[in-house]
Amino acid sequence: EKRMPEECVELIHLVSTSLRMDLHFEIYSPGLVAHPFFSRYNDENPHVMKRVCHGAMSTSPITSGDIIFQPGEKPQNPQMWVLVEGLLTYVNSRNSEEEVTPGYWACEAVLWTDWITCGTLTAKTDSRLYTIDARQFQSIALQFNHSVFSPLEYASRYVERLNNGEVELSDLPPEDDFQIARRRRQHGVMPGSLTRLLAPRR
Numbered sequence: 001e002k003r004m005p006e007e008c009v010e011l012i013h014l015v016s017t018s019l020r021m022d023l024h025f026e027i028y029s030p031g032l033v034a035h036p037f038f039s040r041y042n043d044e045n046p047h048v049m050k051r052v053c054h055g056a057m058s059t060s061p062i063t064s065g066d067i068i069f070q071p072g073e074k075p076q077n078p079q080m081w082v083l084v085e086g087l088l089t090y091v092n093s094r095n096s097e098e099e100v101t102p103g104y105w106a107c108e109a110v111l112w113t114d115w116i117t118c119g120t121l122t123a124k125t126d127s128r129l130y131t132i133d134a135r136q137f138q139s140i141a142l143q144f145n146h147s148v149f150s151p152l153e154y155a156s157r158y159v160e161r162l163n164n165g166e167v168e169l170s171d172l173p174p175e176d177d178f179q180i181a182r183r184r185r186q187h188g189v190m191p192g193s194l195t196r197l198l199a200p201r202r
Contacts, residue, residue, distance in 0.1 A: 021054040028053040031084050031130045034103045037154055044149040048141065056136035060129045062086070068121040068129075069107070069171070078110035078134040086127025090172055092119040098172070099124070106171045109162070110134040112155035118171050 029049060032038035042049045060081075062068065068081065071093065088100035100106070100121070109115040111134050141151045161167050167174045 017054075021050050024054040024057065025050045027059075028057045028130055031082050035082070035105055035108075037108075037151075040149055041151070045144065045146065048144050051140050052132070052137055055140055056133045058131050058133070059084075060131050062088075062123040062127045062129060064123050064125050064127075066123045068123065069117045070120045071117055073117040074114070075110075078107070078115065080108050080111055080132040080134065081106040081121075082130040082132070084128045084130055087124040088127060089122045089124045090119055091122075092170060100172070105173060108173065109158070109171075111137055112158045113162075118169055121171065 029038075029042060032042070038049070068088070069075070082105045083100055083102050085102060088104075090098045090100050090106070092098070106121055107115065107117065111132065146152075162169065
């Protein structure tokens with residue numbers, strides 16, 4: 001199935017910003033439902049999520065064999081990746097290979113801290129990914145007051161987990177977190193480590 005890039009759609013520039021924001025939200029938000037932060041963020045701050053989908057997200061088609069990133073990269077334009085269609089292969093710092101299936105995300109850390117990639121991510125088949133521009137996301141989030149669920153507090157706890165060695169340094173999410181997130185997407189349940197990560201501090 002071929003998809004036409006948005007910029008190639010005639011008259012798209014005539015659609016109002018509000019309608020395009022709604023359109024981008026409908027396109028991108030379903031791809032984030034498995035992710036613990038964005039699932040909660042959408043529940044608590046849907047108006048901000050619309051702006052994130054509109055101003056910070058895009059679609060990236062990848063051809064089989066393409067290298068998405070390699071170890072030691074600190075990109076000038078840091079992005080988080082979410083696989084929507086296809087298969088990828090990730091090789092970590094120990095040369096252990098892992099298959100990446102739709103629903104996985106990579107390089108979430110760029111949203112919260114300076115990050116240098118740890119492994120290699122390669123397209124095993126023709127694939128489609130959503131990208132979240134880290135700087136655009138941060139710029140949008142900082143425009144709003146978050147009284148219930150703060151990205152700054154989430155970022156602090158995320159980095160704390162990395163520094164404390166609670167999770168392995170990797171460009172992919174910890175397997176336990178990903179499996180919990182998958183169950184949450186399927187059943188609306190969020191037990192275990194993600195509950196601790198998302199729970200408000202007392």
